Amino acid sequence: MVTVIFTNLKFEEFLNNANKFMKNNRIFRYVSCIALAVLSAVLTVIASGVTVGYTVKYSDEVIAVVSSQADYDEADAIVLNNLDKEKAKKASISPKFGLTLTIKDRLSSTQEIVDAIVDNNDDLVEATALSVNGEVLFCSNSKEISSLVDARLNAYAVDGAKNEVKFMDDVKVEKGYFLKADIVDLETAKFIIDSLNVQTVSVVTSTVEVPFETKNIADPKKPRSYSLVTVKGENGVTEKTEKIVKVNGETVESTVLESKVIKEQVTRVVTVGTGTNYISATTKANIQSAGFICPISSGRYRVSAYYGDGRNHKGIDLAADRGTPIFAAGAGKVIYSGWDGDYGYSVVIEHSNGMKTRYAHANALCVTKGATVAQGDMIATVGSTGWSTGNHLHFEVIVGGVKVNPGPYIGLR
Numbered sequence: 001m002v003t004v005i006f007t008n009l010k011f012e013e014f015l016n017n018a019n020k021f022m023k024n025n026r027i028f029r030y031v032s033c034i035a036l037a038v039l040s041a042v043l044t045v046i047a048s049g050v051t052v053g054y055t056v057k058y059s060d061e062v063i064a065v066v067s068s069q070a071d072y073d074e075a076d077a078i079v080l081n082n083l084d085k086e087k088a089k090k091a092s093i094s095p096k097f098g099l100t101l102t103i104k105d106r107l108s109s110t111q112e113i114v115d116a117i118v119d120n121n122d123d124l125v126e127a128t129a130l131s132v133n134g135e136v137l138f139c140s141n142s143k144e145i146s147s148l149v150d151a152r153l154n155a156y157a158v159d160g161a162k163n164e165v166k167f168m169d170d171v172k173v174e175k176g177y178f179l180k181a182d183i184v185d186l187e188t189a190k191f192i193i194d195s196l197n198v199q200t201v202s203v204v205t206s207t208v209e210v211p212f213e214t215k216n217i218a219d220p221k222k223p224r225s226y227s228l229v230t231v232k233g234e235n236g237v238t239e240k241t242e243k244i245v246k247v248n249g250e251t252v253e254s255t256v257l258e259s260k261v262i263k264e265q266v267t268r269v270v271t272v273g274t275g276t277n278y279i280s281a282t283t284k285a286n287i288q289s290a291g292f293i294c295p296i297s298s299g300r301y302r303v304s305a306y307y308g309d310g311r312n313h314k315g316i317d318l319a320a321d322r323g324t325p326i327f328a329a330g331a332g333k334v335i336y337s338g339w340d341g342d343y344g345y346s347v348v349i350e351h352s353n354g355m356k357t358r359y360a361h362a363n364a365l366c367v368t369k370g371a372t373v374a375q376g377d378m379i380a381t382v383g384s385t386g387w388s389t390g391n392h393l394h395f396e397v398i399v400g401g402v403k404v405n406p407g408p409y410i411g412l413r
């Protein structure tokens with residue numbers, strides 16, 4: 001309209017006409033002034049960020065101002081995220097919304113709404129929760145949960161070794177919002193943490209002592225009672241690197257990754273006599289006065305170990321079937337019959353000349369202490385009781401308290 005007027009009239013004419021119009025028309029002047037004022041006010045308001053929002057009220061108290069109810073719902077969902085449906089339903093408060101004008105800057109951020117919801121709900125609290133395979137086992141307001149979990153993880157790690165530790169289940173420690181009622185005390189939390197299953201894989205290097213071996217060299221020129229160590233044995237040392245898998249501290253698997261000899265063992269060398277034992281004149285006289293017979297019938301035994309025998313063996317071993325009769329080597333009095341430690345079931349007979357004979361490792365005993373026996377009486381049967389590796393009679397002859405070589409007393413070397 002103005003443009004049309006402007007093009008049809010000369011500029012001076014237009015100004016004059018306009019001036020006249022303004023002067024003659026006061027009402028139009030006022031109206032346009034007010035319109036301009038309103039327009040500038042609206043422009044000012046828009047520029048300063050005023051906007052329409054909603055107050056969020058919990059029982060008449062404004063806890064936040066949001067731009068839409070959806071903003072509140074988003075924050076509420078964050079708060080209730082860790083709770084199961086039923087608990088969430090119980091804990092949730094339905095707010096009242098009120099329309100309001102506000103400045104954009106004053107709208108609550110999502111975190112501010114979340115904080116306001118938690119601060120204004122007596123049932124909720126920010127806490128640390130421990131979950132196993134997605135299920136919350138407990139929540140706690142203690143700051144120690146993470147360090148307790150770390151301590152549990154490392155409980156079975158080997159000092160000075162390379163350790164890999166992990167929980168056998170999917171364990172998570174997360175901060176979140178929970179029901180105050182579900183908070184447990186620290187002792188309960190610790191108890192639950194300490195029952196989590198931990199796998200520890202440790203690579204451990206250790207040194208192991210290897211016992212030396214013994215090699216006997218027979219010397220038929222020396223009697224059976226002779227034995228001499230010619231090379232001293234020395235233990236070896238091996239360095240072993242092992243992978244050890246433990247579950248809750250108990251080893252379930254161990255694999256040797258590397259074994260390295262640090263020091264070779266030195267084999268002990270012993271010269272052992274295999275010849276006939278020397279018999280002195282005194283011994284010969286003793287043998288004659290004793291007049292012993294062999295305690296097992298000939299043909300029913302074989303000598304499995306002689307006296308001495310390079311290992312300080314103080315008797316002679318007559319291997320025989322279990323149950324083979326054992327006879328008294330000479331007449332005398334039974335001074336022991338019963339269990340006697342390494343000897344197993346054994347009998348000791350004291351003879352009239354003061355000599356004693358012992359019969360050890362018996363299967364059964366046929367005499368009791370105090371009994372008098374004649375030469376050849378059955379006193380026991382062959383067995384393998386006590387420190388024994390097979391059925392045999394360990395026979396001893398004791399002269400003046402000394403266990404002498406019984407061989408020559410019973411017609412053996």
Ligand SMILES: [Zn+2]
Binds near residue numbers: 305313316394
């Ligand atoms: Zn023996």
